Amino acid sequence: ETGVTQTPRHLVMGMTNKKSLKCEQHLGHNAMYWYKQSAKKPLELMFVYSLEERVENNSVPSRFSPECPNSSHLFLHLHTLQPEDSALYLCASSPVVEQGAKLFFGSGTQLSVL
Amino acid sequence: LAKTTQPISMDSYEGQEVNITCSHNNIATNDYITWYQQFPSQGPRFIIQGYKTKVTNEVASLFIPADRKSSTLSLPRVSLSDTAVYYCLSGSSNTGKLIFGQGTTLQVKP
Numbered sequence: 001e002t003g004v005t006q007t008p009r010h011l012v013m014g015m016t017n018k019k020s021l022k023c024e025q026h027l028g029h030n031a032m033y034w035y036k037q038s039a040k041k042p043l044e045l046m047f048v049y050s051l052e053e054r055v056e057n058n059s060v061p062s063r064f065s066p067e068c069p070n071s072s073h074l075f076l077h078l079h080t081l082q083p084e085d086s087a088l089y090l091c092a093s094s095p096v097v098e099q100g101a102k103l104f105f106g107s108g109t110q111l112s113v114l
Numbered sequence: 115l116a117k118t119t120q121p122i123s124m125d126s127y128e129g130q131e132v133n134i135t136c137s138h139n140n141i142a143t144n145d146y147i148t149w150y151q152q153f154p155s156q157g158p159r160f161i162i163q164g165y166k167t168k169v170t171n172e173v174a175s176l177f178i179p180a181d182r183k184s185s186t187l188s189l190p191r192v193s194l195s196d197t198a199v200y201y202c203l204s205g206s207s208n209t210g211k212l213i214f215g216q217g218t219t220l221q222v223k224p
Contacts, residue, residue, distance in 0.1 A: 042215055043214040045212065102160050107155075110155065
């Protein structure tokens with residue numbers, strides 16, 4: 001148990017569906033992150049939030065829309081996805097966004113786009 | 115951002131010491147070196163972090179030479195449950211852009 005909870009653990013959706021991934025951290029951290037991990041590829045940073053403000057948007061397609069309503073919750077809204085978006089989506093948090101910050105990851109949502 | 119290079123895979127046997135070396139030739143003066151462990155279908159887990167010389171915790175040791183252009187993660191007496199992917203990371207900008215490489219897949223055999 002890392003203190004970072006992601007739901008759902010598995011999600012299957014069609015290309016025309018709209019779904020949301022949820023992440024909640026119980027660590028009192030101020031920074032939250034979304035990473036994407038495709039099969040046999042390194043983790044790719046998608047978004048970084050610090051105190052509910054987006055500080056990094058790593059050239060992610062607009063079909064992925066993040067939302068951070070408070071420092072404990074992070075969402076990733078999905079719409080009109082492509083099969084190549086199938087991957088493990090990981091949420092992480094850290095005390096602050098800074099050099100050497102230790103990341104705490106959730107278990108991820110395994111997404112399959114049909 | 116400093117790029118890291120590490121072996122793609124390593125094999126070991128139970129009870130052996132495993133050393134995984136990571137190269138980070140362009141490391142900046144204020145960059146830390148951090149290692150994570152990842153099991154299949156789970157998020158990475160922090161193992162150890164250091165800046166220079168040697169750091170040891172209950173899980174591993176991290177050796178960093180004086181020039182800091184490389185580092186070595188040492189896992190004492192590995193078991194089958196240490197089979198995982200190990201990531202070496204170096205540096206991050208103030209925006210939290212921490213870059214994961216492809217990692218080293220460690221396979222521990224009985």
